[in-house]
Amino acid sequence: MNNEESIILANRQHGKYFMRFLNVLPASLSSHDTTRVTIAYFAVSGLDVLGSISTMSLELQNRIIQWIYRLQVHPDKDTGDMSVCGFQGSSTVNIDFNSRNKLYRCGHLAMTYTGLCILLALGDDLSRVNRKAIIEGVKALQTEEGNFAATLSGCESDMRFVYCAACISYILNDWSGFNIKSATDYIIKSIGYDYGIAQCPELESHGGTTFCALATLSLTNQLDQLSEAQIEGLKRWLLLRQIDGFQGRPNKPVDTCYSFWVGASLKILNALHLSDYANNRSYVYETQDIVVGGFSKWPDTCTDPMHTYLGLAGLSLIGESGLFEIVPTLNISKRAHEHLKTLHEQWASS
Amino acid sequence: MSDCGDSDAGWIFYKDRPDWNDIKPVPEDDGITPVVVIAHSEKFEDVYDYFRAILQKDEKSQRALELTKDAVELNSANYTVWQYRRELLKELGTDLRSELDYVESVIKISPKNYQVWHHRRVLVEWLQDPSQELDLTAEALLHDPKNYHAWQHRQWAIKSFRLYDKEIEFVDSLLSDDVRNNSAWNQRYFVHNNHTGWSDMNVQREICYTLEKIKFVKNNESAWNYLRGILLHDKRGINGNGVVTAFCEELYKNRCRSPFLLAFIIDVCEEAIKKNETNGFHNVERAKELCTALATKYDKIREKYWMYLRDRFEMYVCVNGENSQ
């Protein structure tokens, strides 16, 4: 098909796009002030998927690694308490506190997860990660319900942070801070009557939270806890999300990011091959800005780093040439995952 | 969020305020190798320099409370600011009703922000007063009937304080505005599952309601999913309810070929096969035929899926040695 072949990946522009976000952002992005690590993750992991990590100067790679490590919250010097350990998303409250209000300087599960992903993509050996402390920090955030809050400092708890906690535990190869049984119960309770999975029990099924749930079940080896009806129901619910690209919920508009969230969910269930790659692909490309780089959620709208990364990751899942393979559960490149495996071997033998 | 620039007339930087000159601002320390640097406005930096200072000092004062408001206005996603604000509210004994009004005004500006809804929830828990929550969320849903945050807050309030009484009417009105509103269908299920219950009579009533909606718009996944959901509570299962199966065959006879109808009949066939209750309408051959029709004509984008399903029915024949009638 002619028009299909004429679609080109603006590889070079996307690389530049991510480099700009690693550099300086305009004041209009001030609302992302506490989550800068996630922007760095989209950029670094995006460069990784583009096969462009090697085009970053070593100086820049080291700067990023130093910056991430500065955001690590260490155990309390006096008491040894580790409940606030993890990574912060920025240095907005990266200040010294006396013991009374030290809770304000605490790790955040999404920042710990994406921070670790950045370190892995850049080939860091995680030797400066206080693994024990981070796992204690994860442990402190699991609720009675089985889900996780993001931080100890006044935060909602839901499926997103179950996923982040599972990724952290997998990366650090230590599940002692993650009660698999109660997390699995929570996930199964969050399956809806339509077989999609929601942010919490009884809420509406959602493509993003379905991904978080399935990836967690996969990382914890619990996919066999789903019944055949649930697995087949999930496959259908996920495949019905495809219009040309994918939507996140029934009767909602298509959005580039769901080519990853739904695509990766299908991949985890070994059912991605049942979707229509050509339509998926051409939708994602409709949201590509070939001039300045980046992808947006809808055609002809503003690009952002998240949709740019997830657009590329979604394309990678369907085998787009020129892109590195993605590990759907962890949402990092296979290359980064291979690096992680060697670290796990080193830890096991030491 | 609107531009929080330095243009607001009359704004005085904290560093220029005499009543703050006892505080030494604490600038952000991003180290010597910062990346993803946001070029904040001067106002942003000023407010947050003072926020860090009071946080570090752990100052619990009225002026600190006012400062958190400015910090929220510049970034309502900063969960530390909200958390500190809650500490201040407790410590200062501030009137929480006025705080409800305040957070409502922030929700109106940022209705898709996790932190504001969390703040709201904590306040309602403290006050043990959910009396405004249905109106607040109804208002948010008026602007965006599928706002996930608003639905989550609404379900939480309804569940925690047993506010089910008028919820079905609310759902009805949303569904008459937009019968494709999947969030509203989900809420309908929520109400029945927790409140009305699944008595036979209620199940039948819900089935009739749903079939009416499907008659009105046939190609509506949300309604078909809901129908399957209610039938989970019908002892006769998805293939045993005569009203439903007759309705489907009638639609089919009248040339409706909505993929959701065909998929539903396929599911009826599957259950009939599993329960050894196949008949002239619901059997392996019919299921395979419908899978082929979907794959080749009515739902081509999922061609591979429908062929996959067709193969599964092929396997039933092998396993059960069953023939169609």
Ligand SMILES: [Zn+2]
């Ligand atoms: Zn999106």
